[in-house]
Amino acid sequence: MEKSVWGASTATPLRCRLTFALLSAAVLALAYVGGISNSSAVYSQDIAQSSSSDIPRQVTKINELVEQVWRDFNLQPSSPASDYEWCRRVYLDVIGRIPTIAEIDAFIGSKSPDKRVELVSRLLYSDEYTEEFARNWATIWSNLLIGRTGGTANNSMISRAGMSKYLRDSFARNKSYDRMVHELITASGYAQPGAEGFNGAVNFLIDKVNDDGAAQATAAVSRLFLGLQVQCTQCHNHPFNDWKQQKYWEFNAFFRQVRAFRGATDMASAQLVDQDFRGESGNADEADLFYELRNGLLKVAYPVFVDGTEISKSGYVNAVNRRQELSQLITASPYFDKAAVNRVWEHFLGYGFTKPVDDLGPHNAPSNSALLQYLADEFRDSGYNLRQLYSWIILSRPYALSSKKTKNNETDDPLLGASPKFSHFYLRQMRAEELYESLMVASGAGANQGSYEQQEEQRNRWLQQFVTAFGTDEGDESTTFNGTIPQVLMMFNGEMIQAAVSDQAGTLLYETINKSQWTVPQKVDRLFLAGLSRPATREEKNLAQQLIQARRGDLREGLKDLWWVILNSNEFIFNH
Amino acid sequence: MFFTTPSGMTRRHFMRHLAGASALTGSALAMGQTLCVHANELKRRNKAAILLWMNGGPSTMDLWDLKPGAATGGPFRPIATTGDMQISEHLPMMATQMDKMSIVRSMSTREADHARGRYYMHTGYVPNPNIIHPSYGSVISHQLMAHRNDLEIPPFIAIGGASEGPGFLGMAWAPFSVDANGQVRNLSMNVEAARMSERIQALSRLETNFINDNRGSAAVEHAKVIQKTLNLMTSRQMEAFRVEREPAEVQDRYGRNNFGRGCLMARRLVEIGVPFVEVTLGGWDNHQNIFPTLQNNLLPTLDRGMSALIEDLYQRGMLQDTAVIWMGEFGRTPRINGDAGRDHWARSWSVVVGGAGMKPGVAIGATNDDGTAVEGPTYSSEDLMATICRSLGISLETTFTSNDGRPMKIANSGKVIKDLLA
Numbered sequence: 001m002e003k004s005v006w007g008a009s010t011a012t013p014l015r016c017r018l019t020f021a022l023l024s025a026a027v028l029a030l031a032y033v034g035g036i037s038n039s040s041a042v043y044s045q046d047i048a049q050s051s052s053s054d055i056p057r058q059v060t061k062i063n064e065l066v067e068q069v070w071r072d073f074n075l076q077p078s079s080p081a082s083d084y085e086w087c088r089r090v091y092l093d094v095i096g097r098i099p100t101i102a103e104i105d106a107f108i109g110s111k112s113p114d115k116r117v118e119l120v121s122r123l124l125y126s127d128e129y130t131e132e133f134a135r136n137w138a139t140i141w142s143n144l145l146i147g148r149t150g151g152t153a154n155n156s157m158i159s160r161a162g163m164s165k166y167l168r169d170s171f172a173r174n175k176s177y178d179r180m181v182h183e184l185i186t187a188s189g190y191a192q193p194g195a196e197g198f199n200g201a202v203n204f205l206i207d208k209v210n211d212d213g214a215a216q217a218t219a220a221v222s223r224l225f226l227g228l229q230v231q232c233t234q235c236h237n238h239p240f241n242d243w244k245q246q247k248y249w250e251f252n253a254f255f256r257q258v259r260a261f262r263g264a265t266d267m268a269s270a271q272l273v274d275q276d277f278r279g280e281s282g283n284a285d286e287a288d289l290f291y292e293l294r295n296g297l298l299k300v301a302y303p304v305f306v307d308g309t310e311i312s313k314s315g316y317v318n319a320v321n322r323r324q325e326l327s328q329l330i331t332a333s334p335y336f337d338k339a340a341v342n343r344v345w346e347h348f349l350g351y352g353f354t355k356p357v358d359d360l361g362p363h364n365a366p367s368n369s370a371l372l373q374y375l376a377d378e379f380r381d382s383g384y385n386l387r388q389l390y391s392w393i394i395l396s397r398p399y400a401l402s403s404k405k406t407k408n409n410e411t412d413d414p415l416l417g418a419s420p421k422f423s424h425f426y427l428r429q430m431r432a433e434e435l436y437e438s439l440m441v442a443s444g445a446g447a448n449q450g451s452y453e454q455q456e457e458q459r460n461r462w463l464q465q466f467v468t469a470f471g472t473d474e475g476d477e478s479t480t481f482n483g484t485i486p487q488v489l490m491m492f493n494g495e496m497i498q499a500a501v502s503d504q505a506g507t508l509l510y511e512t513i514n515k516s517q518w519t520v521p522q523k524v525d526r527l528f529l530a531g532l533s534r535p536a537t538r539e540e541k542n543l544a545q546q547l548i549q550a551r552r553g554d555l556r557e558g559l560k561d562l563w564w565v566i567l568n569s570n571e572f573i574f575n576h
Numbered sequence: 577m578f579f580t581t582p583s584g585m586t587r588r589h590f591m592r593h594l595a596g597a598s599a600l601t602g603s604a605l606a607m608g609q610t611l612c613v614h615a616n617e618l619k620r621r622n623k624a625a626i627l628l629w630m631n632g633g634p635s636t637m638d639l640w641d642l643k644p645g646a647a648t649g650g651p652f653r654p655i656a657t658t659g660d661m662q663i664s665e666h667l668p669m670m671a672t673q674m675d676k677m678s679i680v681r682s683m684s685t686r687e688a689d690h691a692r693g694r695y696y697m698h699t700g701y702v703p704n705p706n707i708i709h710p711s712y713g714s715v716i717s718h719q720l721m722a723h724r725n726d727l728e729i730p731p732f733i734a735i736g737g738a739s740e741g742p743g744f745l746g747m748a749w750a751p752f753s754v755d756a757n758g759q760v761r762n763l764s765m766n767v768e769a770a771r772m773s774e775r776i777q778a779l780s781r782l783e784t785n786f787i788n789d790n791r792g793s794a795a796v797e798h799a800k801v802i803q804k805t806l807n808l809m810t811s812r813q814m815e816a817f818r819v820e821r822e823p824a825e826v827q828d829r830y831g832r833n834n835f836g837r838g839c840l841m842a843r844r845l846v847e848i849g850v851p852f853v854e855v856t857l858g859g860w861d862n863h864q865n866i867f868p869t870l871q872n873n874l875l876p877t878l879d880r881g882m883s884a885l886i887e888d889l890y891q892r893g894m895l896q897d898t899a900v901i902w903m904g905e906f907g908r909t910p911r912i913n914g915d916a917g918r919d920h921w922a923r924s925w926s927v928v929v930g931g932a933g934m935k936p937g938v939a940i941g942a943t944n945d946d947g948t949a950v951e952g953p954t955y956s957s958e959d960l961m962a963t964i965c966r967s968l969g970i971s972l973e974t975t976f977t978s979n980d981g982r983p984m985k986i987a988n989s990g991k992v993i994k995d996l997l998a
Binding site for chain 1: 631632633689690691694705706707730737738747750752753760761762763764765766771774775778779781782783785786787789790791792793794795797798799801802804805808809858859861863911919978979980981982
């Protein structure tokens with residue numbers, strides 16, 4: 001029976017048969033007691049002692065500094081995650097999707113004592129994964145730099161494709177982080193790929209410099225690259241720290257030599273241009289700006305960096321390019337290193353050392369300042385090599401812990417307001433993009449369909465259903481993706497799921513159903529591996545049998561139901 | 577064990593069963609809330625609230641608190657209303673409804689940044705990195721839901737905007753966002769109900785096993801949201817989203833635009849028992865060319881939709897139980913800037929409220945001659961929220977326990993605005 005969208009024509013009370021009661025879940029949860037005493041030994045066996053020469057020394061130091069916190073707070077870490085769990089995590093976090101069955105089989109089947117190190121190095125450095133690696137990090141950084149809605153409105157100067165292309169190239173080449181930031185801050189040129197003079201990096205600032213004296217550029221650059229939140233000080237002194245209104249406008253003054261121009265006829269010629277700043281008093285040799293204090297008085301400001309470093313007051317680009325100066329000051333700042341590693345740590349471990357991750361102001365002390373400082377120093381010494389930083393964190397002990405909490409670390413829960421101690425892996429939802437790519441891989445639906453750009457566009461269209469822009473001068477937006485009814489509806493009934501549970505030729509389900517040499521339990525295992533990156537338990541195999549029986553023994557239909565169940569489970573949608 | 581097939585049960589019995597199941601999950605995981613409820617239950621049975629959210633920060637001195645003649649006053653003239661106050665000449669339809677609404681002209685807040693202001697006005701709390709507070713819709717629907725056993729669709733619906741989230745109350749109290757056309761994506765099940773219920777039964781087993789691994793509350797929340805989704809998918813109450821079922825003249829009266837449709841949908845939703853609806857009208861961040869934008873675009877839209885809603889609620893006898901709140905995240909600078917716009921301003925601004933027994937037809941508080949400061953007592957987001965809660969019969973002694981174990985008073989211990997509630 002087809003249920004109409006509004007249920008208007010459906011007479012029977014369907015809903016009475018659909019209930020979903022998780023009865024004793026919680027009660028059983030309380031009875032869980034984890035064995036953890038030898039977890040350190042197991043970890044060591046997995047990684048550290050297997051081939052100490054391949055383990056970067058930074059990994060050892062990270063472990064020491066995290067373990068110190070566990071001792072200080074009398075926490076016992078959870079057991080190590082299984083190879084299956086760890087493998088799934090690494091694929092998700094490094095290339096933005098869950099592993100395929102073949103990839104899991106290869107990892108689990110490997111007898112190499114260094115197999116974790118080898119997997120990390122393959123994902124980070126082998127040509128096989130360059131494209132997916134670059135796509136994942138370009139997505140993450142696009143969302144940071146222009147948001148999920150940037151460039152999606154008809155009249156936007158931002159070219160999403162241009163931003164993405166620039167970032168993809170940068171990550172594929174392992175451009176150093178300071179170089180990338182320098183390019184983003186100082187870029188000029190055309191926004192759209194294909195235009196002569198194209199420079200995709202301009203898309204970061206192109207919609208942030210024209211309005212309200214470049215307020216958005218000021219706020220975004222200081223927040224993203226220094227971890228300093230200045231937006232409140234535009235109008236008044238900061239309530240929590242010593243940021244003064246004066247500092248905001250001095251920082252803002254660096255963005256007064258840049259202007260975005262729309263194309264005369266279309267967006268294809270939108271560009272970001274350096275131009276002389278004549279000052280608000282009209283004297284370009286001492287190009288000033290004025291801002292209003294809350295008592296109505298006007299004050300003057302010239303470019304001064306947050307640490308007090310002054311640059312020339314000239315507004316002539318030939319005399320001094322204020323963005324170039326700013327970029328050098330930012331990449332030399334100690335805040336720059338810390339802001340970068342804090343964000344990367346958050347990416348892999350779920351939380352940074354500060355909440356929010358991009359607020360490193362003096363009022364907001366980091367939870368493990370020794371580790372933050374250590375990582376910042378090492379990152380700088382590495383020449384801002386992002387892949388090295390990733391590998392240190394991925395190979396560290398906290399990243400390899402199970403997400404199952406024990407009675408000896410249950411208090412370590414940032415959702416309860418505590419600062420994160422990383423004594424177990426924190427459960428988190430896949431990002432929308434991760435879910436999309438994972439569904440593509442797991443279902444075999446839509447693999448290699450269309451060009452890269454077409455795939456990107458398809459994905460962006462899908463994502464837009466979960467994003468709302470607030471339409472204010474802060475360019476802020478909100479996602480309804482995380483754990484809401486629309487998300488569940490999408491997973492229940494959406495097109496991607498329908499395609500995945502159809503048995504069209506080419507889908508994973510089709511292959512599984514039609515592989516005649518596999519037994520039913522083997523087929524069930526394949527589906528669990530594809531969706532949850534682990535084989536089915538005995539109970540789950542029984543469950544699969546029940547589903548098949550409910551379809552009167554029709555294996556094909558029963559496996560469709562099972563596949564639907566797997567893709568809708570919490571275990572699928574969480575990075576765990 | 578985890579799944580019961582309620583065929584043959586009465587609906588009432590079935591709902592009781594469901595309520596029992598979720599209560600067990602909730603208490604055992606200590607998710608939640610200590611409720612100190614000693615309010616008049618009858619009073620709350622039909623109560624609801626509609627928040628008209630003016631995203632971007634509306635210039636209230638060009639709408640509700642005009643300063644003709646002042647240097648800051650702008651070009652708009654005040655006109656008389658059916659209430660005891662004047663409002664902008666560009667709100668003529670609202671002028672005929674002001675006997676049912678009141679203006680609080682003495683709002684004074686401190687958050688003049690959009691994200692912070694939106695959070696503060698929605699929750700009564702300033703943003704805090706360690707705790708996320710529940711928004712109006714989550715708090716009020718949470719408090720009123722106990723009396724809505726027949727409601728099958730989410731109790732907090734956000735139309736045309738994102739609103740703010742449920743914070744520590746958990747994802748089960750998150751806003752359900754729809755666009756103003758009321759289209760909900762992916763609602764059609766594609767398989768027959770019996771088969772769906774078999775899938776759900778199996779899914780419930782997988783979910784439960786994962787939850788039992790003790791991996792954190794997010795897994796539990798996922799299960800709750802699945803239950804809510806099931807309720808919604810099979811509910812005839814989804815019909816309430818279909819504003820096009822209204823007579824053409826009603827749709828015309830509300831305005832055939834997103835805000836008008838949103839207001840009409842809000843009335844339909846409250847009518848079937850939804851306790852909280854938020855309708856967003858954006859575009860108020862008028863740093864440039866504010867006066868033509870208001871006069872030609874925003875005010876006509878607002879005037880039509882809002883006046884229709886109030887008139888309609890009143891004529892149906894619903895306004896006495898329904899609180900209507902009109903506000904944005906802050907006001908705008910009395911000073912007109914160099915781009916003929918107004919910037920962010922939180923120190924002195926207005927909100928409009930009415931219904932649910934609040935005193936109608938009055939202007940409360942006042943600003944000085946050029947609108948730059950409040951004269952006399954000022955009111956905050958907390959005070960407004962306390963007033964709304966009280967009007968809905970929600971006790972201000974209600975205390976939640978935040979996820980870090982701290983007791984959190986509803987409406988952040990705000991004080992009821994006495995001139996609105998005797």
